[in-house]
Amino acid sequence: MERLRLRPRLTTQTVPKRTLTTLRPSCRPRTPSLRLRNQNRHQTQPVDDPAFKSIVDNPPQLIRSGRKHNYFGLTILGLIPVTAFILGCWQIQRLTWKSDLIARFEDRLVKDPLPLPPQIDLSMIKEFDYRRIYARGVWRHDQEMLIGPRLHDGEDGYLVVTPLDRKDEFRGFEGNSTVLVNRGWINKAHAPQHTRPDSLPTGPVVVEGLLREPWIKNSFTPDNKPEDGAWYFPDVKQMAEHAGSQAVWVEETMRPDYVTVLKRTEKGVPVGRAAEVNLRNNHTQYIFTWFSLSLATGVMMWMVVKRPSSGGRASGRIRRNTGW
Structure with missing residues:
Protein backbone atom coordinates (compact mmCIF):
# COMPACT_ATOMS: atom_id res chain seq x y z
CA MET A 1 0.00 0.00 0.00
CA GLU A 2 2.81 2.34 0.65
CA ARG A 3 4.16 1.88 -2.89
CA LEU A 4 0.88 2.86 -4.48
CA ARG A 5 0.84 6.36 -2.77
CA LEU A 6 0.30 9.03 -5.40
CA ARG A 7 2.69 11.93 -5.78
CA PRO A 8 0.98 15.40 -5.32
CA ARG A 9 0.34 17.48 -8.49
CA LEU A 10 2.45 20.55 -8.97
CA THR A 11 0.48 23.82 -9.40
CA THR A 12 1.43 27.42 -9.82
CA GLN A 13 0.68 28.06 -6.21
CA THR A 14 3.38 25.73 -5.07
CA VAL A 15 6.07 26.98 -7.44
CA PRO A 16 8.84 28.80 -5.59
CA LYS A 17 9.15 32.57 -5.95
CA ARG A 18 12.43 32.33 -7.80
CA THR A 19 10.82 30.03 -10.37
CA LEU A 20 8.19 32.67 -11.24
CA THR A 21 10.85 35.27 -11.57
CA THR A 22 12.71 33.08 -13.91
CA LEU A 23 9.68 32.33 -16.07
CA ARG A 24 8.56 36.00 -16.32
CA PRO A 25 11.58 38.25 -16.46
CA SER A 26 9.46 41.29 -17.49
CA CYS A 27 7.91 41.36 -14.03
CA ARG A 28 11.26 41.84 -12.35
CA PRO A 29 11.19 45.08 -10.25
CA ARG A 30 13.36 47.87 -11.57
CA THR A 31 15.85 49.35 -9.21
CA PRO A 32 17.60 52.74 -9.75
CA SER A 33 21.13 52.66 -10.90
CA LEU A 34 24.02 53.44 -8.63
CA ARG A 35 24.65 56.81 -10.30
CA LEU A 36 21.08 58.03 -9.76
CA ARG A 37 21.15 56.90 -6.16
CA ASN A 38 24.34 58.85 -5.56
CA GLN A 39 22.85 62.00 -7.16
CA ASN A 40 19.69 61.83 -5.07
CA ARG A 41 21.82 61.30 -2.00
CA HIS A 42 23.71 64.61 -2.50
CA GLN A 43 20.64 66.76 -3.43
CA THR A 44 19.31 68.94 -0.61
CA GLN A 45 15.62 69.11 0.09
CA PRO A 46 13.81 72.28 1.33
CA VAL A 47 13.17 70.61 4.66
CA ASP A 48 16.91 70.21 5.20
CA ASP A 49 17.31 74.01 5.39
CA PRO A 50 17.20 75.18 9.03
CA ALA A 51 15.54 78.46 7.94
CA PHE A 52 12.73 76.69 6.09
CA LYS A 53 9.24 77.65 7.25
CA SER A 54 6.08 75.90 6.34
CA ILE A 55 2.51 77.04 6.56
CA VAL A 56 2.35 75.57 10.03
CA ASP A 57 5.11 77.91 11.18
CA ASN A 58 3.18 81.00 9.93
CA PRO A 59 -0.28 80.79 11.38
CA PRO A 60 -2.82 83.28 9.96
CA GLN A 61 -3.80 86.33 11.99
CA LEU A 62 -7.30 87.47 12.63
CA ILE A 63 -7.97 90.97 11.27
CA ARG A 64 -11.09 93.06 11.05
CA SER A 65 -12.32 94.17 7.61
CA GLY A 66 -14.50 97.13 6.80
CA ARG A 67 -12.73 99.66 9.00
CA LYS A 68 -14.04 103.20 9.13
CA HIS A 69 -12.63 105.83 6.79
CA ASN A 70 -9.66 107.88 7.91
CA TYR A 71 -11.14 111.34 8.29
CA PHE A 72 -7.72 113.02 8.16
CA GLY A 73 -6.97 111.41 4.80
CA LEU A 74 -10.46 112.29 3.54
CA THR A 75 -9.88 115.91 4.54
CA ILE A 76 -6.59 116.10 2.66
CA LEU A 77 -8.13 114.39 -0.36
CA GLY A 78 -11.07 116.78 -0.25
CA LEU A 79 -8.83 119.86 -0.12
CA ILE A 80 -7.03 118.92 -3.35
CA PRO A 81 -9.97 119.36 -5.78
CA VAL A 82 -11.14 122.51 -3.98
CA THR A 83 -7.65 124.06 -4.11
CA ALA A 84 -7.18 123.09 -7.75
CA PHE A 85 -10.56 124.63 -8.64
CA ILE A 86 -9.63 127.89 -6.88
CA LEU A 87 -6.31 128.01 -8.72
CA GLY A 88 -8.11 127.42 -12.02
CA CYS A 89 -10.42 130.38 -11.32
CA TRP A 90 -7.38 132.48 -10.42
CA GLN A 91 -5.72 131.57 -13.72
CA ILE A 92 -8.84 132.78 -15.53
CA GLN A 93 -8.33 136.17 -13.93
CA ARG A 94 -4.65 136.08 -14.84
CA LEU A 95 -5.53 135.26 -18.44
CA THR A 96 -7.83 138.29 -18.60
CA TRP A 97 -5.16 140.53 -17.08
CA LYS A 98 -2.41 139.25 -19.40
CA SER A 99 -4.59 139.56 -22.51
CA ASP A 100 -5.46 143.17 -21.64
CA LEU A 101 -1.80 143.95 -20.96
CA ILE A 102 -0.66 142.54 -24.31
CA ALA A 103 -3.43 144.41 -26.10
CA ARG A 104 -2.34 147.66 -24.43
CA PHE A 105 1.30 147.13 -25.40
CA GLU A 106 0.39 146.26 -28.98
CA ASP A 112 4.47 156.74 -34.26
CA PRO A 113 7.77 156.82 -32.33
CA LEU A 114 8.29 159.68 -29.88
CA PRO A 115 11.53 161.65 -29.45
CA LEU A 116 13.16 160.79 -26.17
CA PRO A 117 13.40 163.89 -23.94
CA PRO A 118 16.73 164.78 -22.32
CA GLN A 119 15.49 164.01 -18.80
CA ILE A 120 13.07 161.14 -18.16
CA ASP A 121 10.84 160.86 -15.13
CA LEU A 122 11.50 157.34 -13.85
CA SER A 123 8.07 157.10 -12.24
CA MET A 124 6.41 157.55 -15.65
CA ILE A 125 8.30 154.81 -17.47
CA LYS A 126 5.61 152.29 -16.57
CA GLU A 127 3.04 154.34 -18.49
CA PHE A 128 5.30 154.27 -21.58
CA ASP A 129 6.42 150.65 -21.42
CA TYR A 130 6.78 149.22 -24.96
CA ARG A 131 6.48 152.72 -26.40
CA ARG A 132 8.43 153.29 -29.58
CA ILE A 133 11.01 156.09 -29.30
CA TYR A 134 14.03 157.45 -31.13
CA ALA A 135 17.09 159.24 -29.79
CA ARG A 136 20.23 160.88 -31.21
CA GLY A 137 23.62 160.70 -29.62
CA VAL A 138 27.10 159.19 -29.60
CA TRP A 139 28.00 155.70 -28.41
CA ARG A 140 30.27 155.42 -25.39
CA HIS A 141 32.09 152.23 -26.38
CA ASP A 142 34.59 152.66 -23.57
CA GLN A 143 31.75 151.97 -21.10
CA GLU A 144 30.26 149.04 -22.97
CA MET A 145 28.84 146.20 -20.85
CA LEU A 146 28.26 142.59 -21.93
CA ILE A 147 25.45 140.67 -20.23
CA GLY A 148 25.66 136.94 -20.48
CA PRO A 149 25.74 134.23 -21.28
CA ARG A 150 22.67 134.55 -23.51
CA LEU A 151 21.46 132.04 -26.10
CA HIS A 152 20.21 133.02 -29.54
CA ASP A 153 19.04 130.21 -31.84
CA GLY A 154 21.02 127.75 -29.75
CA GLU A 155 24.29 129.74 -29.97
CA ASP A 156 26.02 131.20 -26.93
CA GLY A 157 26.69 134.91 -26.77
CA TYR A 158 26.11 138.21 -24.96
CA LEU A 159 23.82 141.23 -24.91
CA VAL A 160 25.65 144.45 -25.74
CA VAL A 161 24.64 147.40 -23.56
CA THR A 162 26.20 150.73 -24.49
CA PRO A 163 25.49 154.17 -22.99
CA LEU A 164 24.20 156.73 -25.51
CA ASP A 165 25.61 160.19 -24.75
CA ARG A 166 23.18 162.91 -25.90
CA LYS A 167 24.82 166.06 -24.55
CA ASP A 168 25.60 167.34 -28.06
CA GLU A 169 21.92 166.93 -28.98
CA PHE A 170 20.79 168.95 -25.97
CA ARG A 171 23.36 171.69 -25.68
CA GLY A 172 22.70 174.01 -22.82
CA PHE A 173 21.03 171.25 -20.80
CA GLU A 174 22.89 170.94 -17.51
CA GLY A 175 21.42 167.62 -16.41
CA ASN A 176 22.38 164.07 -17.35
CA SER A 177 20.92 163.05 -20.70
CA THR A 178 22.76 159.74 -21.19
CA VAL A 179 20.63 156.57 -21.38
CA LEU A 180 21.39 152.85 -21.54
CA VAL A 181 20.70 151.11 -24.84
CA ASN A 182 20.50 147.36 -25.28
CA ARG A 183 21.88 147.13 -28.80
CA GLY A 184 21.23 143.40 -29.19
CA TRP A 185 22.99 140.03 -29.22
CA ILE A 186 26.45 139.04 -30.44
CA ASN A 187 28.04 135.59 -30.42
CA LYS A 188 30.74 134.64 -27.96
CA ALA A 189 33.53 134.78 -30.54
CA HIS A 190 32.97 138.53 -31.09
CA ALA A 191 32.99 139.48 -27.43
CA PRO A 192 36.32 141.38 -27.71
CA GLN A 193 35.82 144.77 -29.41
CA HIS A 194 38.80 144.36 -31.72
CA THR A 195 37.05 141.43 -33.44
CA ARG A 196 34.04 143.55 -34.50
CA PRO A 197 35.16 146.96 -35.80
CA ASP A 198 31.95 147.35 -37.83
CA SER A 199 29.91 147.46 -34.60
CA LEU A 200 31.80 150.46 -33.17
CA PRO A 201 30.64 153.59 -35.01
CA THR A 202 32.22 156.81 -33.73
CA GLY A 203 29.95 159.49 -35.15
CA PRO A 204 26.42 160.58 -34.20
CA VAL A 205 23.77 157.90 -34.58
CA VAL A 206 20.00 157.73 -34.44
CA VAL A 207 18.63 154.88 -32.35
CA GLU A 208 15.11 153.54 -32.70
CA GLY A 209 13.86 151.25 -30.01
CA LEU A 210 11.39 150.49 -27.25
CA LEU A 211 11.30 152.16 -23.87
CA ARG A 212 11.14 149.40 -21.27
CA VAL A 236 19.30 148.98 -14.75
CA LYS A 237 19.99 150.97 -11.61
CA GLN A 238 23.34 149.30 -10.96
CA MET A 239 24.44 149.59 -14.56
CA ALA A 240 23.40 153.27 -14.67
CA GLU A 241 25.51 154.00 -11.60
CA HIS A 242 28.46 152.18 -13.17
CA ALA A 243 28.19 154.06 -16.47
CA GLY A 244 27.12 157.41 -15.02
CA SER A 245 23.84 157.59 -16.95
CA GLN A 246 20.13 157.76 -16.23
CA ALA A 247 18.39 154.56 -15.10
CA VAL A 248 16.57 154.40 -18.44
CA TRP A 249 16.52 151.20 -20.48
CA VAL A 250 16.03 151.32 -24.25
CA GLU A 251 15.98 148.22 -26.45
CA GLU A 252 17.13 148.89 -30.00
CA THR A 253 14.85 147.34 -32.64
CA MET A 254 15.41 146.17 -36.16
CA ARG A 255 13.47 144.46 -38.95
CA PRO A 256 13.63 140.68 -38.46
CA ASP A 257 15.24 139.88 -41.81
CA TYR A 258 17.12 136.58 -42.00
CA VAL A 259 19.77 137.84 -44.42
CA THR A 260 20.41 140.96 -42.34
CA VAL A 261 20.66 138.92 -39.16
CA LEU A 262 23.12 136.53 -40.81
CA LYS A 263 25.35 139.36 -42.04
CA ARG A 264 25.31 141.05 -38.64
CA THR A 265 26.19 137.82 -36.87
CA GLU A 266 29.18 137.21 -39.15
CA LYS A 267 30.52 140.75 -38.64
CA GLY A 268 29.79 140.90 -34.91
CA VAL A 269 27.24 143.68 -35.24
CA PRO A 270 24.59 143.39 -32.48
CA VAL A 271 21.32 141.83 -33.59
CA GLY A 272 18.46 143.90 -32.21
CA ARG A 273 15.02 142.65 -31.32
CA ALA A 274 11.85 142.99 -33.35
CA ALA A 275 9.33 145.70 -32.48
CA GLU A 276 6.78 143.31 -31.03
CA VAL A 277 5.41 142.16 -27.70
CA ASN A 278 7.23 139.06 -26.49
CA LEU A 279 5.30 138.38 -23.28
CA ARG A 280 4.44 134.75 -22.66
CA ASN A 281 0.77 133.91 -22.19
CA ASN A 282 0.44 130.29 -21.00
CA HIS A 283 -2.52 130.84 -18.69
CA THR A 284 -4.87 128.83 -20.92
CA GLN A 285 -2.74 125.74 -20.36
CA TYR A 286 -2.68 126.42 -16.63
CA ILE A 287 -6.48 126.69 -16.58
CA PHE A 288 -6.84 123.32 -18.30
CA THR A 289 -4.30 121.72 -15.93
CA TRP A 290 -5.89 122.95 -12.71
CA PHE A 291 -9.45 122.16 -13.71
CA SER A 292 -8.43 118.69 -14.92
CA LEU A 293 -6.70 118.03 -11.61
CA SER A 294 -9.77 119.23 -9.73
CA LEU A 295 -12.04 116.91 -11.73
CA ALA A 296 -9.77 113.88 -11.36
CA THR A 297 -9.30 114.27 -7.62
CA GLY A 298 -13.01 114.96 -7.19
CA VAL A 299 -13.85 111.64 -8.86
CA MET A 300 -11.32 109.89 -6.61
CA MET A 301 -12.93 111.49 -3.56
CA TRP A 302 -16.38 110.35 -4.69
CA MET A 303 -15.18 106.76 -5.22
CA VAL A 304 -13.60 106.62 -1.76
CA VAL A 305 -16.67 108.01 -0.01
CA LYS A 306 -19.02 105.80 -2.01
CA ARG A 307 -17.28 102.60 -0.90
CA PRO A 308 -18.91 101.35 2.35
CA SER A 309 -16.67 101.29 5.37
CA SER A 310 -18.59 98.59 7.34
CA GLY A 311 -21.64 96.35 7.16
CA GLY A 312 -22.68 93.73 4.65
CA ARG A 313 -20.50 90.84 3.61
CA ALA A 314 -17.39 92.97 3.55
CA SER A 315 -17.42 93.36 7.32
CA GLY A 316 -16.43 90.78 9.91
CA ARG A 317 -13.30 88.93 10.82
CA ILE A 318 -11.13 87.29 8.18
CA ARG A 319 -7.84 85.48 8.28
CA ARG A 320 -4.74 86.95 6.70
CA ASN A 321 -1.29 85.45 6.58
CA THR A 322 1.43 88.13 6.75
CA GLY A 323 4.41 85.79 6.75
CA TRP A 324 4.60 85.30 2.98
Whole structure:
Protein backbone atom coordinates (compact mmCIF):
# COMPACT_ATOMS: atom_id res chain seq x y z
CA MET A 1 0.00 0.00 0.00
CA GLU A 2 2.81 2.34 0.65
CA ARG A 3 4.16 1.88 -2.89
CA LEU A 4 0.88 2.86 -4.48
CA ARG A 5 0.84 6.36 -2.77
CA LEU A 6 0.30 9.03 -5.40
CA ARG A 7 2.69 11.93 -5.78
CA PRO A 8 0.98 15.40 -5.32
CA ARG A 9 0.34 17.48 -8.49
CA LEU A 10 2.45 20.55 -8.97
CA THR A 11 0.48 23.82 -9.40
CA THR A 12 1.43 27.42 -9.82
CA GLN A 13 0.68 28.06 -6.21
CA THR A 14 3.38 25.73 -5.07
CA VAL A 15 6.07 26.98 -7.44
CA PRO A 16 8.84 28.80 -5.59
CA LYS A 17 9.15 32.57 -5.95
CA ARG A 18 12.43 32.33 -7.80
CA THR A 19 10.82 30.03 -10.37
CA LEU A 20 8.19 32.67 -11.24
CA THR A 21 10.85 35.27 -11.57
CA THR A 22 12.71 33.08 -13.91
CA LEU A 23 9.68 32.33 -16.07
CA ARG A 24 8.56 36.00 -16.32
CA PRO A 25 11.58 38.25 -16.46
CA SER A 26 9.46 41.29 -17.49
CA CYS A 27 7.91 41.36 -14.03
CA ARG A 28 11.26 41.84 -12.35
CA PRO A 29 11.19 45.08 -10.25
CA ARG A 30 13.36 47.87 -11.57
CA THR A 31 15.85 49.35 -9.21
CA PRO A 32 17.60 52.74 -9.75
CA SER A 33 21.13 52.66 -10.90
CA LEU A 34 24.02 53.44 -8.63
CA ARG A 35 24.65 56.81 -10.30
CA LEU A 36 21.08 58.03 -9.76
CA ARG A 37 21.15 56.90 -6.16
CA ASN A 38 24.34 58.85 -5.56
CA GLN A 39 22.85 62.00 -7.16
CA ASN A 40 19.69 61.83 -5.07
CA ARG A 41 21.82 61.30 -2.00
CA HIS A 42 23.71 64.61 -2.50
CA GLN A 43 20.64 66.76 -3.43
CA THR A 44 19.31 68.94 -0.61
CA GLN A 45 15.62 69.11 0.09
CA PRO A 46 13.81 72.28 1.33
CA VAL A 47 13.17 70.61 4.66
CA ASP A 48 16.91 70.21 5.20
CA ASP A 49 17.31 74.01 5.39
CA PRO A 50 17.20 75.18 9.03
CA ALA A 51 15.54 78.46 7.94
CA PHE A 52 12.73 76.69 6.09
CA LYS A 53 9.24 77.65 7.25
CA SER A 54 6.08 75.90 6.34
CA ILE A 55 2.51 77.04 6.56
CA VAL A 56 2.35 75.57 10.03
CA ASP A 57 5.11 77.91 11.18
CA ASN A 58 3.18 81.00 9.93
CA PRO A 59 -0.28 80.79 11.38
CA PRO A 60 -2.82 83.28 9.96
CA GLN A 61 -3.80 86.33 11.99
CA LEU A 62 -7.30 87.47 12.63
CA ILE A 63 -7.97 90.97 11.27
CA ARG A 64 -11.09 93.06 11.05
CA SER A 65 -12.32 94.17 7.61
CA GLY A 66 -14.50 97.13 6.80
CA ARG A 67 -12.73 99.66 9.00
CA LYS A 68 -14.04 103.20 9.13
CA HIS A 69 -12.63 105.83 6.79
CA ASN A 70 -9.66 107.88 7.91
CA TYR A 71 -11.14 111.34 8.29
CA PHE A 72 -7.72 113.02 8.16
CA GLY A 73 -6.97 111.41 4.80
CA LEU A 74 -10.46 112.29 3.54
CA THR A 75 -9.88 115.91 4.54
CA ILE A 76 -6.59 116.10 2.66
CA LEU A 77 -8.13 114.39 -0.36
CA GLY A 78 -11.07 116.78 -0.25
CA LEU A 79 -8.83 119.86 -0.12
CA ILE A 80 -7.03 118.92 -3.35
CA PRO A 81 -9.97 119.36 -5.78
CA VAL A 82 -11.14 122.51 -3.98
CA THR A 83 -7.65 124.06 -4.11
CA ALA A 84 -7.18 123.09 -7.75
CA PHE A 85 -10.56 124.63 -8.64
CA ILE A 86 -9.63 127.89 -6.88
CA LEU A 87 -6.31 128.01 -8.72
CA GLY A 88 -8.11 127.42 -12.02
CA CYS A 89 -10.42 130.38 -11.32
CA TRP A 90 -7.38 132.48 -10.42
CA GLN A 91 -5.72 131.57 -13.72
CA ILE A 92 -8.84 132.78 -15.53
CA GLN A 93 -8.33 136.17 -13.93
CA ARG A 94 -4.65 136.08 -14.84
CA LEU A 95 -5.53 135.26 -18.44
CA THR A 96 -7.83 138.29 -18.60
CA TRP A 97 -5.16 140.53 -17.08
CA LYS A 98 -2.41 139.25 -19.40
CA SER A 99 -4.59 139.56 -22.51
CA ASP A 100 -5.46 143.17 -21.64
CA LEU A 101 -1.80 143.95 -20.96
CA ILE A 102 -0.66 142.54 -24.31
CA ALA A 103 -3.43 144.41 -26.10
CA ARG A 104 -2.34 147.66 -24.43
CA PHE A 105 1.30 147.13 -25.40
CA GLU A 106 0.39 146.26 -28.98
CA ASP A 107 -1.66 149.44 -29.20
CA ARG A 108 1.43 151.42 -28.22
CA LEU A 109 3.51 149.71 -30.88
CA VAL A 110 1.31 150.91 -33.74
CA LYS A 111 1.78 154.54 -32.76
CA ASP A 112 4.47 156.74 -34.26
CA PRO A 113 7.77 156.82 -32.33
CA LEU A 114 8.29 159.68 -29.88
CA PRO A 115 11.53 161.65 -29.45
CA LEU A 116 13.16 160.79 -26.17
CA PRO A 117 13.40 163.89 -23.94
CA PRO A 118 16.73 164.78 -22.32
CA GLN A 119 15.49 164.01 -18.80
CA ILE A 120 13.07 161.14 -18.16
CA ASP A 121 10.84 160.86 -15.13
CA LEU A 122 11.50 157.34 -13.85
CA SER A 123 8.07 157.10 -12.24
CA MET A 124 6.41 157.55 -15.65
CA ILE A 125 8.30 154.81 -17.47
CA LYS A 126 5.61 152.29 -16.57
CA GLU A 127 3.04 154.34 -18.49
CA PHE A 128 5.30 154.27 -21.58
CA ASP A 129 6.42 150.65 -21.42
CA TYR A 130 6.78 149.22 -24.96
CA ARG A 131 6.48 152.72 -26.40
CA ARG A 132 8.43 153.29 -29.58
CA ILE A 133 11.01 156.09 -29.30
CA TYR A 134 14.03 157.45 -31.13
CA ALA A 135 17.09 159.24 -29.79
CA ARG A 136 20.23 160.88 -31.21
CA GLY A 137 23.62 160.70 -29.62
CA VAL A 138 27.10 159.19 -29.60
CA TRP A 139 28.00 155.70 -28.41
CA ARG A 140 30.27 155.42 -25.39
CA HIS A 141 32.09 152.23 -26.38
CA ASP A 142 34.59 152.66 -23.57
CA GLN A 143 31.75 151.97 -21.10
CA GLU A 144 30.26 149.04 -22.97
CA MET A 145 28.84 146.20 -20.85
CA LEU A 146 28.26 142.59 -21.93
CA ILE A 147 25.45 140.67 -20.23
CA GLY A 148 25.66 136.94 -20.48
CA PRO A 149 25.74 134.23 -21.28
CA ARG A 150 22.67 134.55 -23.51
CA LEU A 151 21.46 132.04 -26.10
CA HIS A 152 20.21 133.02 -29.54
CA ASP A 153 19.04 130.21 -31.84
CA GLY A 154 21.02 127.75 -29.75
CA GLU A 155 24.29 129.74 -29.97
CA ASP A 156 26.02 131.20 -26.93
CA GLY A 157 26.69 134.91 -26.77
CA TYR A 158 26.11 138.21 -24.96
CA LEU A 159 23.82 141.23 -24.91
CA VAL A 160 25.65 144.45 -25.74
CA VAL A 161 24.64 147.40 -23.56
CA THR A 162 26.20 150.73 -24.49
CA PRO A 163 25.49 154.17 -22.99
CA LEU A 164 24.20 156.73 -25.51
CA ASP A 165 25.61 160.19 -24.75
CA ARG A 166 23.18 162.91 -25.90
CA LYS A 167 24.82 166.06 -24.55
CA ASP A 168 25.60 167.34 -28.06
CA GLU A 169 21.92 166.93 -28.98
CA PHE A 170 20.79 168.95 -25.97
CA ARG A 171 23.36 171.69 -25.68
CA GLY A 172 22.70 174.01 -22.82
CA PHE A 173 21.03 171.25 -20.80
CA GLU A 174 22.89 170.94 -17.51
CA GLY A 175 21.42 167.62 -16.41
CA ASN A 176 22.38 164.07 -17.35
CA SER A 177 20.92 163.05 -20.70
CA THR A 178 22.76 159.74 -21.19
CA VAL A 179 20.63 156.57 -21.38
CA LEU A 180 21.39 152.85 -21.54
CA VAL A 181 20.70 151.11 -24.84
CA ASN A 182 20.50 147.36 -25.28
CA ARG A 183 21.88 147.13 -28.80
CA GLY A 184 21.23 143.40 -29.19
CA TRP A 185 22.99 140.03 -29.22
CA ILE A 186 26.45 139.04 -30.44
CA ASN A 187 28.04 135.59 -30.42
CA LYS A 188 30.74 134.64 -27.96
CA ALA A 189 33.53 134.78 -30.54
CA HIS A 190 32.97 138.53 -31.09
CA ALA A 191 32.99 139.48 -27.43
CA PRO A 192 36.32 141.38 -27.71
CA GLN A 193 35.82 144.77 -29.41
CA HIS A 194 38.80 144.36 -31.72
CA THR A 195 37.05 141.43 -33.44
CA ARG A 196 34.04 143.55 -34.50
CA PRO A 197 35.16 146.96 -35.80
CA ASP A 198 31.95 147.35 -37.83
CA SER A 199 29.91 147.46 -34.60
CA LEU A 200 31.80 150.46 -33.17
CA PRO A 201 30.64 153.59 -35.01
CA THR A 202 32.22 156.81 -33.73
CA GLY A 203 29.95 159.49 -35.15
CA PRO A 204 26.42 160.58 -34.20
CA VAL A 205 23.77 157.90 -34.58
CA VAL A 206 20.00 157.73 -34.44
CA VAL A 207 18.63 154.88 -32.35
CA GLU A 208 15.11 153.54 -32.70
CA GLY A 209 13.86 151.25 -30.01
CA LEU A 210 11.39 150.49 -27.25
CA LEU A 211 11.30 152.16 -23.87
CA ARG A 212 11.14 149.40 -21.27
CA GLU A 213 10.60 149.08 -17.55
CA PRO A 214 13.53 147.93 -15.39
CA TRP A 215 13.92 144.18 -15.12
CA ILE A 216 13.12 142.24 -11.95
CA LYS A 217 15.87 139.90 -10.77
CA ASN A 218 14.98 136.41 -9.57
CA SER A 219 16.71 134.48 -6.81
CA PHE A 220 18.44 132.04 -9.21
CA THR A 221 20.46 134.67 -11.09
CA PRO A 222 23.91 135.40 -9.63
CA ASP A 223 24.85 138.89 -8.61
CA ASN A 224 26.70 141.16 -11.02
CA LYS A 225 30.35 141.95 -10.48
CA PRO A 226 30.96 145.41 -12.01
CA GLU A 227 34.56 145.53 -10.78
CA ASP A 228 35.34 142.41 -12.83
CA GLY A 229 33.19 143.40 -15.80
CA ALA A 230 30.90 140.39 -15.20
CA TRP A 231 27.23 141.15 -15.83
CA TYR A 232 24.71 138.35 -15.48
CA PHE A 233 21.51 140.34 -15.17
CA PRO A 234 20.41 143.72 -16.59
CA ASP A 235 20.16 145.58 -13.29
CA VAL A 236 19.30 148.98 -14.75
CA LYS A 237 19.99 150.97 -11.61
CA GLN A 238 23.34 149.30 -10.96
CA MET A 239 24.44 149.59 -14.56
CA ALA A 240 23.40 153.27 -14.67
CA GLU A 241 25.51 154.00 -11.60
CA HIS A 242 28.46 152.18 -13.17
CA ALA A 243 28.19 154.06 -16.47
CA GLY A 244 27.12 157.41 -15.02
CA SER A 245 23.84 157.59 -16.95
CA GLN A 246 20.13 157.76 -16.23
CA ALA A 247 18.39 154.56 -15.10
CA VAL A 248 16.57 154.40 -18.44
CA TRP A 249 16.52 151.20 -20.48
CA VAL A 250 16.03 151.32 -24.25
CA GLU A 251 15.98 148.22 -26.45
CA GLU A 252 17.13 148.89 -30.00
CA THR A 253 14.85 147.34 -32.64
CA MET A 254 15.41 146.17 -36.16
CA ARG A 255 13.47 144.46 -38.95
CA PRO A 256 13.63 140.68 -38.46
CA ASP A 257 15.24 139.88 -41.81
CA TYR A 258 17.12 136.58 -42.00
CA VAL A 259 19.77 137.84 -44.42
CA THR A 260 20.41 140.96 -42.34
CA VAL A 261 20.66 138.92 -39.16
CA LEU A 262 23.12 136.53 -40.81
CA LYS A 263 25.35 139.36 -42.04
CA ARG A 264 25.31 141.05 -38.64
CA THR A 265 26.19 137.82 -36.87
CA GLU A 266 29.18 137.21 -39.15
CA LYS A 267 30.52 140.75 -38.64
CA GLY A 268 29.79 140.90 -34.91
CA VAL A 269 27.24 143.68 -35.24
CA PRO A 270 24.59 143.39 -32.48
CA VAL A 271 21.32 141.83 -33.59
CA GLY A 272 18.46 143.90 -32.21
CA ARG A 273 15.02 142.65 -31.32
CA ALA A 274 11.85 142.99 -33.35
CA ALA A 275 9.33 145.70 -32.48
CA GLU A 276 6.78 143.31 -31.03
CA VAL A 277 5.41 142.16 -27.70
CA ASN A 278 7.23 139.06 -26.49
CA LEU A 279 5.30 138.38 -23.28
CA ARG A 280 4.44 134.75 -22.66
CA ASN A 281 0.77 133.91 -22.19
CA ASN A 282 0.44 130.29 -21.00
CA HIS A 283 -2.52 130.84 -18.69
CA THR A 284 -4.87 128.83 -20.92
CA GLN A 285 -2.74 125.74 -20.36
CA TYR A 286 -2.68 126.42 -16.63
CA ILE A 287 -6.48 126.69 -16.58
CA PHE A 288 -6.84 123.32 -18.30
CA THR A 289 -4.30 121.72 -15.93
CA TRP A 290 -5.89 122.95 -12.71
CA PHE A 291 -9.45 122.16 -13.71
CA SER A 292 -8.43 118.69 -14.92
CA LEU A 293 -6.70 118.03 -11.61
CA SER A 294 -9.77 119.23 -9.73
CA LEU A 295 -12.04 116.91 -11.73
CA ALA A 296 -9.77 113.88 -11.36
CA THR A 297 -9.30 114.27 -7.62
CA GLY A 298 -13.01 114.96 -7.19
CA VAL A 299 -13.85 111.64 -8.86
CA MET A 300 -11.32 109.89 -6.61
CA MET A 301 -12.93 111.49 -3.56
CA TRP A 302 -16.38 110.35 -4.69
CA MET A 303 -15.18 106.76 -5.22
CA VAL A 304 -13.60 106.62 -1.76
CA VAL A 305 -16.67 108.01 -0.01
CA LYS A 306 -19.02 105.80 -2.01
CA ARG A 307 -17.28 102.60 -0.90
CA PRO A 308 -18.91 101.35 2.35
CA SER A 309 -16.67 101.29 5.37
CA SER A 310 -18.59 98.59 7.34
CA GLY A 311 -21.64 96.35 7.16
CA GLY A 312 -22.68 93.73 4.65
CA ARG A 313 -20.50 90.84 3.61
CA ALA A 314 -17.39 92.97 3.55
CA SER A 315 -17.42 93.36 7.32
CA GLY A 316 -16.43 90.78 9.91
CA ARG A 317 -13.30 88.93 10.82
CA ILE A 318 -11.13 87.29 8.18
CA ARG A 319 -7.84 85.48 8.28
CA ARG A 320 -4.74 86.95 6.70
CA ASN A 321 -1.29 85.45 6.58
CA THR A 322 1.43 88.13 6.75
CA GLY A 323 4.41 85.79 6.75
CA TRP A 324 4.60 85.30 2.98
